[in-house]
Amino acid sequence: xxxxxxxxxxxxxxxxxxxxxxxxxxxxxxxxxxxxxxxxxxxxxxxxxxxxxxxxxxxxxxxxxxxxxxxxxxxxxxxxxxxxxxxxxxxxxxxxxxxxxxxxxxxxxxxxxxxxxxxxxxxxxxxxxxxxxxxxxxxxxxxxxxxxxxxxxxxxxxxxxxxxxxxxxxxxxxxxxxxxxxxxxxxxxxxxxxxxxxxxxxxxxxxxxxxxxx
Numbered sequence: 033x034x035x036x037x038x039x040x041x042x043x044x045x046x047x048x049x050x051x052x053x054x055x056x057x058x059x060x061x062x063x064x065x066x067x068x069x070x071x072x073x074x075x076x077x078x079x080x081x082x083x084x085x086x087x088x089x090x091x092x093x094x095x096x097x098x099x100x101x102x103x104x105x106x107x108x109x110x111x112x113x114x115x116x117x118x119x120x121x122x123x124x125x126x127x128x129x130x131x132x133x134x135x136x137x138x139x140x141x142x143x144x145x146x147x148x149x150x151x152x153x154x155x156x157x158x159x160x161x162x163x164x165x166x167x168x169x170x171x172x173x174x175x176x177x178x179x180x181x182x183x184x185x186x187x188x189x190x191x192x193x194x195x196x197x198x199x200x201x202x203x204x205x206x207x208x209x210x211x212x213x214x215x216x217x218x219x220x221x222x223x224x225x226x227x228x229x230x231x232x233x234x235x236x237x238x239x240x241x242x243x244x245x246x
Contacts, residue, residue: 058104058127060089062135063097064113071097072139075115079127081107113137154184165193170201188228195221195238215242 064075075093084105091099104127113121118139125135161176174197181190195218202214222239225232 057102058106058129059100059102059131060104060109060111060125060127060135061098061100062137064093064099064115064137064139065097066118067138067140071095072115072118073097075099075113075118075137075139077101077137078112078114079104079109080112081105081109083107084109111135111137113139115139118142154180154187157183158190161193165197170197170204173197174201188225191221191225192232192234192238195219195225195235199238199242215245218242 060079062077064072064077066072071093073093073095075097077091077093077099079089079101081087081104084107086103089101089104091101093099106127106129108124109127110124111122119142121137121139123137126132157176157180161173161180164173164176174194177190177194177197180187181194184190198214198218198221202211202218205211205214219239219242222235222242225235226239229235
């Protein structure tokens with residue numbers, strides 16, 4: 033007589049299915065360190081794959097820089113590693129069902145903004161203002177450089193150009209009073225620069241030349 037256990041058979045099949053599904057899950061592990069080999073604690077490691085479900089996993093490194101993820105679908109994943117004070121690291125790496133070698137991420141320190149560095153907007157404004165000056169459009173150039181000075185007060189060197197433009201306007205002016213006014217504005221620009229850079233040779237020379245001429 034043959035015994036049949038339909039419920040048991042179904043249960044066994046379910047368990048086998050779960051076992052197969054679990055064994056099909058990929059695993060990703062690794063470490064996060066700085067370029068000197070020192071572990072970075074609290075770094076965020078993200079893995080994304082738009083073709084997988086779920087399509088994103090995340091992990092954080094421990095005090096030894098170790099991190100791990102499980103449940104990733106086999107395939108190529110995009111890994112992004114972020115940590116405060118470090119440049120972000122990004123790379124693509126394959127995830128397999130079989131155990132894969134740990135991934136090792138090395139992060140370089142981000143020194144932060146370079147002192148006195150100009151952002152791209154200011155650089156473009158300077159280029160535009162220079163083009164106006166070289167084209168002889170002195171009034172437009174003055175307005176452009178004054179706008180740059182207003183936007184970035186720490187860029188005191190722009191006062192050299194403003195002073196030079198006022199001197200050029202003074203040289204073209206026939207009216208004595210207007211000419212003296214342009215020279216005064218040139219002196220104001222040079223003096224403003226000298227407040228932050230008292231030994232600026234060009235500003236000192238230009239200022240002395242105007243006062244001597246007056």
